[in-house]
Amino acid sequence: MNKKKRIGSKIFLGIIVLFLYAPIIYTMVFSFNEGKSLTKFSGFSFKWYEKMFSNDTMMEALFYTIIVAILATIISTLVGTVTAIGLSKSRRAIKNVVEQVNQLPIMNPEIVTAIGLLMLFSFIHFEKGFFTMLLAHIMFCIPYVILSVMPKLRTLNPNLAEAAMDLGATPWQALTKVIVPECMPGIISGALIAFTMSFDDFVISYFVTGNGVSNISILVYTESRRINPSINALSTIIVVIITIALLLVNIIPSLASKKKSKVESIKEENIK
Amino acid sequence: MKQFRKMVYPYLVWSTIMIAVPMLLILLYAFTTQGNTVTKFLFTFKNFKRFLTDTTFLNVLYTSLRIAVETTLICIILGYPTAYVIAKFSEKAKLRWVLVITLPTWINMLVRTYAWTGILQDDGVINSFLSIFKIGPIPLIYTDFAVILGMVYNFLPFMIIQIYTSLTKMDYSLKEAANDLGAGPAKTFLKITLPLSMPGVISGITLVFLPAVSSFCIPRMLGGGSYVMVGTIIESQFLTAGDWNFGSAISLIMAIIIMISMYITKKVDKGEKVEGASV
Numbered sequence: 001m002n003k004k005k006r007i008g009s010k011i012f013l014g015i016i017v018l019f020l021y022a023p024i025i026y027t028m029v030f031s032f033n034e035g036k037s038l039t040k041f042s043g044f045s046f047k048w049y050e051k052m053f054s055n056d057t058m059m060e061a062l063f064y065t066i067i068v069a070i071l072a073t074i075i076s077t078l079v080g081t082v083t084a085i086g087l088s089k090s091r092r093a094i095k096n097v098v099e100q101v102n103q104l105p106i107m108n109p110e111i112v113t114a115i116g117l118l119m120l121f122s123f124i125h126f127e128k129g130f131f132t133m134l135l136a137h138i139m140f141c142i143p144y145v146i147l148s149v150m151p152k153l154r155t156l157n158p159n160l161a162e163a164a165m166d167l168g169a170t171p172w173q174a175l176t177k178v179i180v181p182e183c184m185p186g187i188i189s190g191a192l193i194a195f196t197m198s199f200d201d202f203v204i205s206y207f208v209t210g211n212g213v214s215n216i217s218i219l220v221y222t223e224s225r226r227i228n229p230s231i232n233a234l235s236t237i238i239v240v241i242i243t244i245a246l247l248l249v250n251i252i253p254s255l256a257s258k259k260k261s262k263v264e265s266i267k268e269e270n271i272k
Numbered sequence: 273m274k275q276f277r278k279m280v281y282p283y284l285v286w287s288t289i290m291i292a293v294p295m296l297l298i299l300l301y302a303f304t305t306q307g308n309t310v311t312k313f314l315f316t317f318k319n320f321k322r323f324l325t326d327t328t329f330l331n332v333l334y335t336s337l338r339i340a341v342e343t344t345l346i347c348i349i350l351g352y353p354t355a356y357v358i359a360k361f362s363e364k365a366k367l368r369w370v371l372v373i374t375l376p377t378w379i380n381m382l383v384r385t386y387a388w389t390g391i392l393q394d395d396g397v398i399n400s401f402l403s404i405f406k407i408g409p410i411p412l413i414y415t416d417f418a419v420i421l422g423m424v425y426n427f428l429p430f431m432i433i434q435i436y437t438s439l440t441k442m443d444y445s446l447k448e449a450a451n452d453l454g455a456g457p458a459k460t461f462l463k464i465t466l467p468l469s470m471p472g473v474i475s476g477i478t479l480v481f482l483p484a485v486s487s488f489c490i491p492r493m494l495g496g497g498s499y500v501m502v503g504t505i506i507e508s509q510f511l512t513a514g515d516w517n518f519g520s521a522i523s524l525i526m527a528i529i530i531m532i533s534m535y536i537t538k539k540v541d542k543g544e545k546v547e548g549a550s551v
Contacts, residue, residue, distance in 0.1 A: 009357040013369075016354050020376045020429070023387035026397065030390065038390035039397070079283060086279030094280060101287045104295060107478070107534060109486030111503050112523045115510055116294025119520075123297060139290040142283070171275045200381050202489055207510065217489075220382040224389065224493055235383040242378045250371060 024239060031232035038227060048233040058219065058234060064130065065215040069198040072137035077191040079138075080145025085179055087146070088153040102143035113140060114207035121208060128210035136208045137198045144197060145190035152186035153179075192249075301520035319521030329505070329522075336502040337529070339416065340485035343423040347480045348473060350424070351431035355472070356465075358432075359439035370436065377429045385422050385493050392418050392494070414496035422494040423484045431476035438472025439465070474541050478534060486526060502526050 034043030052058050087095050105113045117136050121128060156179065164174040180187070202217035209218070216238070220231055302320070304313035323329045358369045376384065391397050392413040399409040412418055442465065450460040488503030495501075502522065509519030 009353070012353060013357050016350065016428075016432075017372060019425070020373070023384060023391060023425070024376060024379060026391055027383070027387040039393050039395050039400070079286070082279045083283040086276050086281075086283075089274065089276040090280055091277075094277075094284075098280065098283065098287065101291050104291050107482070107531065108295075108527055109482055109503070109523075109530060111486045111488065111506050112298065112527050113294070115506065115516075115519060115523055116298050117290075118510065119297040119301065119516065120290075120294045135290070139286075142286075175276070196378055199378065202380075202382055216380050217382045220380065220386055221489055221493075224382070224386050231383070231386060235379065235387070238383065239379055243375065246371065246375060246378065250367070 024235075027232050028236045028239060030229065031236040033229060033232075036227055036229060038229065038232075048229045049237075052230040052233045052237075055230060057214075058230065061214050061216050061219040062234070064133070064213060065199060065217075068130075068134050068137055068215065069195055071134055072141050072198040073191055073195040076138050076141035076145050076194045077187060080142045080190060080194075081149050081180070081183070081187050083142070084146045084149035084153060085175065085183075087150070088156075098146075102146060105140050106143050106147070110140075110201075110203040111207075114204040117204065118207045128208060129213045130209075132208045133205050133213065133215070136204050137201065140201075140204060141194035141197055144193045145187075148190035148193060149183050149186040152183040156182050298520045298523060301517050302524045303521075305517055319518045320525070322518060323522055323525060332500050332505060333502055333525075333529075335500070336485050336526075339419060339423070339501065340481050343420055343427065343484040344477055344481045346420070346424050347428050347431040348476070351428055351476065352435055352469075352473070355432045355435035355439055355469075358436055366440070370433065373429050373432050373436075381426050382489060382493070384426060385490055388418070388422055388425065388494060389413060392421075413494060414499065416495075418494040419491050419499065422490045423480075423487065426490065427480040427483060430479035434476035434479060435469055435472040438469045438475075442468045470541050474537055477537055481533070482530060485530060 030038055030041065031048055032044050032046070033041050034045040034047065035041075083098070087098055114136075117132075117139070118128075120126075121132050126132060160182070161174040161178050164178045165171065169177065200217070201215075202221060205215050206218050206221065209215075214222075216234070220234075223231055300313065303315055303317070305316045305318060306313075354373070358366060358373070361369060393399070394409045394411065394413070396412070398412060402408040402410065446464050446468070447460055450464050455463065486503045486506075488501065488507045491499045491501045491504055506519050506522050506526070509515050509522065513519075
């Protein structure tokens with residue numbers, strides 16, 4: 001690639017990044033605004049943060065969002081991985097059925113899934129609230145986990161697990177020592193997708209939770225009709241938390257792999 | 273390896289209750305009407321007829337499809353070059369850029385959409401900037417432009433990541449082979465890179481077109497209260513009007529239209545592949 005092209009592509013990338021980040025930075029700046037306006041910056045203050053922390057509905061929504069996202073991620077990653085491994089060994093017919101059924105919540109618009117669940121919960125007289133939200137989130141996260149684990153399993157050499165078992169490993173050991181580590185990148189990306197989907201979800205949560213329980217999305221949706229700069233403060237805090245979490249997620253594995261390689265090299269030396 | 277097969281069973285039960293049954297309920301409601309006390313449901317096509325014979329509803333359907341197609345096209349036009357540039361970076365830089373692109377998607381979609389309401393106002397940042405040059409104020413918020421902008425803003429990262437993934441999975445020796453055999457950069461791109469990255473574009477389209485056509489929070493927030501799309505009609509049928517039968521019928525019509533367009537997209541992709549192989 002010549003220099004001109006390189007500079008051109010860097011500028012293009014810069015514009016895209018600016019487009020993706022400008023509104024977020026705008027929100028963060030205006031969360032420190034003295035006045036109520038979302039367009040004129042009149043002075044620096046922490047006023048909206050104080051208002052946010054003393055607002056019970058906001059704190060509750062934040063709590064529900066985080067709890068549901070964490071629980072839904074853990075459960076759907078576990079179930080999704082287990083199902084994907086089972087599927088990779090299953091007969092074609094079962095594989096096809098599960099893959100087709102999984103396509104439904106992915107291919108269907110969220111609103112269709114949402115009204116389906118709304119009707120299901122009212123059909124079995126399950127009261128709308130925290131649990132319906134959690135169940136719904138687990139339901140739409142699992143297919144994404146399966147989808148991101150399956151490609152890793154497909155490229156996995158099927159003889160590996162068999163070799164492990166021939167060498168005396170129990171099926172459980174073959175699973176946890178061979179198959180799961182080999183699919184780890186897929187499992188991690190599945191978990192990340194699940195967390196994002198759950199944390200960001202609005203449509204399904206909006207339909208399956210009743211009054212009283214709400215997450216951040218529902219809160220912002222209902223509050224957006226009037227001007228409320230506390231939402232800016234809330235989003236600033238979310239941005240900060242998520243940036244820190246993402247940095248940790250990206251730093252910890254590289255540290256762990258360094259440690260692992262150290263341990264392995266020590267082991268190798270011992271064998272010698 | 274048969275012992276691992278049992279691991280599917282719990283999910284079979286779960287997906288039947290949580291995925292299959294709700295879909296059946298939508299079907300049931302769409303084809304019925306609230307009956308009397310003896311039979312709860314009466315079979316009918318009335319709900320479909322009501323939607324398909326009313327021009328206001330058909331116009332809404334047309335608007336939704338147009339907005340979604342425009343959003344998807346813009347996402348491909350912006351997303352493909354972005355993914356292409358990132359895929360050419362070194363391994364370390366790639367991961368860093370993927371993080372930069374995906375980070376905004378971790379921030380709540382409604383929060384990000386809400387941010388645009390301040391920017392697009394008549395006295396917002398863009399119009400204040402334009403007023404320096406004595407232009408405007410240009411109406412930005414509560415227009416088609418605002419709705420499409422909001423959708424592109426929210427869904428673009430999905431497109432970029434899908435295309436990026438398929439580009440990095442690509443076997444680079446194929447490109448080298450094409451170069452060795454005398455193909456120029458343009459020809460190599462058209463004959464090798466583009467066809468091999470098509471699966472990424474296709475899954476990108478699914479991730480953009482789908483939420484775009486059915487979205488109801490973005491049109492509500494950036495299009496204003498009177499901006500109607502299919503999603504907003506379904507919402508009002510279920511949460512305010514309380515006509516679940518009619519709402520189910522509209523959802524079914526929308527789901528079928530989406531399934532058909534996805535099917536066509538996949539067919540087009542496959543057709544191209546066959547053609548490419550024969551050349």
